[in-house]
Amino acid sequence: MIANRQDIKQLLESRGIKPTLQRLKILESLLLKQEHPTADMIYQRLVADAPTMSKTTVYNTLNSLVAKGLIFPVTITGTEVRYDAESSCHHHFLCERCGSIIDINIECPKVKKKEIDGHLVKAVHGYFLGICARCLAKH
Numbered sequence: 001m002i003a004n005r006q007d008i009k010q011l012l013e014s015r016g017i018k019p020t021l022q023r024l025k026i027l028e029s030l031l032l033k034q035e036h037p038t039a040d041m042i043y044q045r046l047v048a049d050a051p052t053m054s055k056t057t058v059y060n061t062l063n064s065l066v067a068k069g070l071i072f073p074v075t076i077t078g079t080e081v082r083y084d085a086e087s088s089c090h091h092h093f094l095c096e097r098c099g100s101i102i103d104i105n106i107e108c109p110k111v112k113k114k115e116i117d118g119h120l121v122k123a124v125h126g127y128f129l130g131i132c133a134r135c136l137a138k139h
């Protein structure tokens with residue numbers, strides 16, 4: 001997991017994205033917290049420290065990071081797009097109570113294969129639905 005700014009800068013440059021301070025902050029906030037935020041959540045988090053940050057910048061930056069394959073849209077809630085900076089193959093758990101999306105790392109032999117029934121697999125989007133451990137502990 002990449003955590004320091006210099007690495008994030010190099011990562012952006014390696015994909016041909018000019019590493020402006022705002023872009024660095026947006027990608028950094030996705031890499032540091034594995035909570036699959038929406039664009040609005042990222043904006044709210046960053047605007048407190050960077051009042052010049054605009055929603056348009058956040059949306060445009062997220063779109064270009066997706067286009068370059070640096071982050072991935074997660075649409076399992078059906079009502080919003082959340083963003084994920086974890087590129088290794090993993091599953092998601094969606095909590096129906098609090099809406100958290102939590103990374104689940106389990107071995108799945110079928111998922112490891114690049115080909116299933118003659119089809120070329122490029123991405124896997126499955127998820128588990130339920131109540132997360134934090135919500136369970138509250139009740």
Ligand SMILES: [Zn+2]
Pocket residue numbers: 095096097098099100131132133134135136
């Ligand atoms: Zn929950």
Ligand SMILES: [Zn+2]
Pocket residue numbers: 036084086090091092102103
């Ligand atoms: Zn994830």
